[in-house]
Amino acid sequence: MMEFLAMGGYAPYVWGSYLIMAGLLVVEMLQLRYRRRSLLAWIRRMARLRAQEEKQ
Amino acid sequence: MSERGIQWFRFTAPANFYDLAGRLIPWFAALTIALFAVGLYLGLVVAPSDYQQGDSYRIIYIHVPTAWMGMFLYVLMAAYAAIGLIWRIKMADVMAKAIAPTGALFTFLALWTGALWGRPTWGVYWVWDARLTSMLILLFLYLGYMALHAAIDDRQRASNASAVLAMVGVVNVPIIYFSVQWWNTLHQGASITVTEAPTMATIMFVTLLIMVLAAWMYSVAVVLARARVELLERERNARWVQERLEGGTK
Amino acid sequence: MFHPLLALLRRDLTLALRRPQDALTVVGFFVVVVALFPLGIGPDPEFLRSLAPGVLWVAALLAVMLSLERLFSDDFRDGTLEQLLLVPEPMGLLVLTKIVAHWLITGLPLVLVSPLLAIQLNLRPDEIAILMLALLIGTPILSLIGAIGAALTLGLRGGGVLIALLILPLYAPPLILGAGAVDAVMHGSSAQAHLSLLGAMMVFALFATPWATAAAVRIMLD
Amino acid sequence: MFHPLLALLRRDLTLALRRPQDALTVVGFFVVVVALFPLGIGPDPEFLRSLAPGVLWVAALLAVMLSLERLFSDDFRDGTLEQLLLVPEPMGLLVLTKIVAHWLITGLPLVLVSPLLAIQLNLRPDEIAILMLALLIGTPILSLIGAIGAALTLGLRGGGVLIALLILPLYAPPLILGAGAVDAVMHGSSAQAHLSLLGAMMVFALFATPWATAAAVRIMLD
Amino acid sequence: MPAPHATNHPERKETVTAELSGMADREFRAVDLAAERGERLLFEHLEFKLSPGQLLQVSGRNGCGKTSLLRILSGLSRPTAGEVYWGDEPIRSVDGGTGSCLGYLGHQNALKEDMSAEENILIAGRLGGGRPERETVLAMLGGLGLAGYEDLPVRFLSQGQKRRVALARLLLQPRALLILDEPYAALDVQVIEVLRGAIEAHLTRKGMIIITTHQAVDIDGDCRNLHLG
Amino acid sequence: MPAPHATNHPERKETVTAELSGMADREFRAVDLAAERGERLLFEHLEFKLSPGQLLQVSGRNGCGKTSLLRILSGLSRPTAGEVYWGDEPIRSVDGGTGSCLGYLGHQNALKEDMSAEENILIAGRLGGGRPERETVLAMLGGLGLAGYEDLPVRFLSQGQKRRVALARLLLQPRALLILDEPYAALDVQVIEVLRGAIEAHLTRKGMIIITTHQAVDIDGDCRNLHLG
């Protein structure tokens, strides 16, 4: 296992690549999810406001 | 002219696209996970070390897919942008805008992984050779596209203007490609071509292929998801959005 | 003088002559940037000489780029650009006319002062000749390509810097070829190949970019 | 948050956050300019390394200078600058506040990305540290001095290039000291002297230039 | 959003003086126009027809979309839906460009500040494909009360004087349709009179005019009103 | 150049509501003013005195120097000769700056396009040294017919809507003297009414107003006229 992690002495380079890649892809997905959620919340709020206005 | 426009519009109607994309995304996501799992296992565990480069060569399994995706997504983005500009198809604009961040991300990753690979093989993180420089320029093109989009408030105008930029930028791609010939380069030439048999070991080749496919599937899934958000944002007052929200769909 | 395009060319040149400082400041910028380098890098003549083609080209490129912001922005701000869209001539030709005027005002003077700076950086006469030739072919390319960026940033806040981000990547090929031409002569080989490629690029830009620019102007004024 | 100066600082920062691309493009410009040099000069790593301090400083200086055009011009164009003259606070302090906001938006990010570029130009960690320190002291000087130029070119056509011509000569001392500091470390000596001079210059600029700038603004708005 | 009201006049008048451009006998029509700015729908299903000799005054509150409409009518912006016709052609594909049939004066004066009023007008005339005479220009400027200011750079003129120069430029270009966005803003009373005269003359020559203004105008002629919002 | 005519009102009114700044009981005087733009003398020997509760309307042809005069009065430009006094102090050396006693609205609206109407006004209030309340601001905007537009970036507003926001900002700053350069330009009829009300209220509170306009205004109060040119 340690041997695997050491990557024949190239650990910083290999893991530096793979982990950054994994990290950035995850960040991209999280950011997308966040954007989607806040947008949906906003649309719902506006719809509710409009419904209220129409009732009055 | 206008009648054809209407037909096109129906074909790419936002609501249909929204639903279809919503149904497709899980499949692509699943494929992405599966392919990455296999590819990573093969690449990090099964494939043997390189006799020259040792284990550092394993970076190839993410370097090459990201580099290819970075370049390919740019062309795709420009194509969508052109379609949106010329035929005034809103969906194409949405797709172009949705592709840009992912393309930029892959380009950045290609640069990053390349730099980390360069240190053990060339002794430096960075050299100003043709391939590396052109990749950097590609990143700038992406950033310019996104900056222009963000700088213009009006959606339609932003799409049209950045479409012009994307199309102009595409002219740069072949120029970048041929610059290798004017400029001595440290970087590896193409070793995978369609016409010739691969020069590398089969296991490496297969793994690389799987990783490339995984990156593809990931791109498709993320771009579709982003396009859906983009659509919602543009059409937030449209009836179909309201219907879908009331129906409790995501 | 009565053809609309000639009237436009004359108008732009007259306006430039009315405020010569605009054209002069572009040249001034070019000179100052080149002069800054020895300050930042140190005075070693051989070293400076080997840098010269790159520094001169980068400085010329930055000067053109800066001046580009004003290619359309004045006309945009006072509403004349809007009126130009209503002129019964193809917009591409109008745009090309404006670019030609712009090059005459900013690009050409750069070519003309470049020998002075080249001498200060210890270039030899034959190298200077190639430098001027390369700039003569290259600066129109810079103006033509840059016009697209200028049009795309019309009316945007931070236009100046945004232009830079948009078009500097597109300037890489002319820069490589232009500086390469001088470098080639410095290393004793011929600049032929570089110069012909640069020429081809200019012809291509001449025919293609005005239309892209016109489209961009229309879009930004929509 | 209720003190007028704080309100102004907050206003400028809010406006910058509303369009982050403005600040980002300045950084983008910096990066792109640095990237142009290897294209013009050639890829030899040792050569690039010896150029690095000069190139980085010149690029930072150009980036600050370009961004300066907008220090007052937005406020001038929409008439808010006129209204600022009517604010019951000393104009020098108002100007200083605007400069501080401007540095936070443009100067600081430059300092923060400089290490990345330094790596691309093959600088070593200790050199990078000095580079960042020099930029941290130096960029405020650039903003402070540049503000005078920005004020003097208010409302003039071609402001951008004119600013350049007015203030680039004034930028020579910080440039020499800043690039010199890094050079010193590269050649194994200490950067102490350069940095303290730079610091002294900053303190002086901090107290003197806002008043000159305020006077210039008044004159240009008369 | 209530639909705007517009009346139209079916019969076409054929007599056109030589001064107006050749296409002056065509009708100008807006068909089912809609416009949105940002997320807001400004108007939709807007229709009207304008025949030679008619004036259309577009009125409405601040922000109801008058400027947006005028820019669409002059082919500078695209409508969200609908089409504007010059005779039977869409205005954006008229031979020789939109500018060959109409003149537009927006909120901006479109003057080069470094040139004199006279130069500004002469150049605009040449750009429009004409060969304007110095005398005509000077006479028009004099008529608008700018005698003595003709060769001052425009930047030295006051707000209202600039507006006058822009009007002079527009009135000297023989276009069948004039589109004026708040032409009266910043003008003093005398010039308003002069302008009224010019508008009436244009209408008698079978020209068409579309105008917005917040001030009351009473113009002799075939005037229609289009109320937005 | 004929000398301008101005009447003045000698007795000083002492009652000032708390809303106006402390110096509201001072007179505002122009003494022997002259201005030239370029080579041209716009006016000279111009004198007038304005007491609390009075309004001065500056009128004259386009280009007679109204804007130039107003900028001098507000301390933004220097006169060629003469001096402007706030009480006994020259306006340019008043404690706390010119801005502590007067508010100025020129041809430009001085709004930040990227901020909402509300933010613009709040920040202007703080810059002026006050602590403006959100509710007051919203009420004022509503009164000017901008309800629903308060938190839209100003860049999305039409010409007339922007002008209204600028007026709201000015009216919310409790300054003894308001200087307004063509405040009515681009405004529709309803707002003109509202603005008239605000001006009258300011006068009853013993504020002073200096105004230029090309439209007729009939304001109840102590109005004077200064005819230039």
Ligand code: HEM
């Ligand atoms: C920042 C540095 C680097 C960048 C920007 C970069 C960029 C690229 C790009 C754009 C490609 C795809 C181009 C093509 O397939 O023709 C690629 C492929 C490749 N790169 Fe890099 N690279 C970098 C560093 C490296 C290093 C250090 C190595 C190894 C020593 C390397 C080895 C490869 C290999 C083997 C391929 C596959 C070529 C093929 O089979 O077609 N790269 N790189």
Ligand SMILES: Nc1ncnc2c1ncn2[C@@H]1O[C@H](COP(=O)(O)OP(=O)(O)OP(=O)(O)O)[C@@H](O)[C@H]1O
């Ligand atoms: N910078 C300048 N240089 C020379 N002359 C100028 C300058 N600015 C304005 N003028 C002239 O000064 C005169 C007065 O201008 P001002 O703007 O004060 O007029 P105004 O009364 O406000 O006119 P309007 O009603 O049109 O707004 C005008 O005749 C103008 O031509």
Ligand SMILES: Nc1ncnc2c1ncn2[C@@H]1O[C@H](COP(=O)(O)OP(=O)(O)OP(=O)(O)O)[C@@H](O)[C@H]1O
């Ligand atoms: N770029 C934009 N984005 C979003 N909304 C906008 C934009 N520009 C204008 N609007 C809005 O569109 C509406 C119409 O603007 P327009 O300028 O056409 O009005 P107008 O009728 O000419 O008003 P005015 O009489 O004040 O000139 C306004 O409510 C304005 O707030």
Ligand SMILES: [Mg+2]
């Ligand atoms: Mg309007």
Ligand SMILES: [Mg+2]
């Ligand atoms: Mg005025």
